[in-house]
Amino acid sequence: MRFMHTADWHVGKVLKGRDRLDEQRGVLAEIVNIAERNQVDAVLVAGDVYDAAAPSAQAQKLVIQALLRLRHTGAEVIVQAGNHDHGGTFEAYRPLMGEVGITLVGQVRPAGSGGVVRFRARSGEDVQVAVIPFLTQRYAVRAAEIVSQTPSENVRAYDEMLRQVVTALTGGFGGGTVNLVMAHLTCVGGTFGGGERPAQSIFEYSVPAAIFPVSAHYVALGHLHRRQSLPAACPVHYSGSPLAVDFGEQDNTSVVCLVEASPGVPARVTDVPVASGRRLRTVRGTLAELESRADSFGEDYLRVWLREPARAGLRDDTVAILPNALEVRIDPEFATPSRPGRPGTPAPMQTPDQLFADYCAAEQVQDPRVAALFSDLHDEVTAAGAGEVTTTASVGGVTTASVGGVTPTASVGGVTTTASVGGVTTPGARG
């Protein structure tokens, strides 16, 4: 039999404010095409279908259409939840999706009630798929244990729990069937792509690839975004994400895995490139240098490291020249060295303008426009307050003028000036 293994679609993911639904639509169309062209018996989607637990209607529309089109190729379609997906919602839609022949698995289930999916391939071979959606540590490690045990004890508890799940679901793997496992988890020794969200806050729970039994012909993993295989008793593969999800993944070649498997024969894996997504690329240079190379960047999304000192408007100038720059940073070599001896107490006799000038000097912002803008803003605020003005200016990042009614905020060249009036402070930016 022949099947496709894919994972980590992250449909709905917005990268640095850039909506990527068009790319995701292209990627899914390409995946459907590959399934159709290769007449696969099954499509295994190993979790993180969506980027969020409550995906947008548009994201859901893309996924539902893609799954239906995959189903219409005649393939068995099995989809499990990853840590980004909402397992409970997958379970809620499971009966409905089941009506059209799509198997949705939101949480770990017993072998007899959906934990093992059985079907006959078009080739006539019987297939068993043990399905292991992302297992939250909340299930594997109880709150009491998190409190009372050491982190390494909790990792062992998680490892032990997964071993039991794998053993229970693969116990029926026989010599006459094609035996597959799909799981969404971190395997020890796997290489992260960069866009994965750690499954929990302290550190990542993981299991060794050795927990998968030799009776499995192939283990289809999701969670790590880089295409990779792991040494184990049976073939263990991450398909990786079919579209680079974050800048750390720029060197990953986006693929889906086409796998041929038969009872008693080692699986043969072929990577099929998926090219619809835009590439992510990190570039370095002065703005002038980058401008001269701009044509070579094509439609790639860029993370830009500028090799020149910060100045007001530098980010805007960069984006004007490189509209696909999603992230603009100053190369550390040109960044402000932190001043170890910075005075902790502001000089009380200095005016706000003087304090701000000191601050700009300390931050190596050499742009008279910044000082002028600060001065204008400060005048505006103090004039508006007429009388009950209490001005506090602090050296060290934020300068606050507190007056009596309105709250202007100006952000200039990385320096944020917030003025708070009459006791009401409006935050300059909210995450």
Ligand SMILES: [Mn+2]
């Ligand atoms: Mn994941």
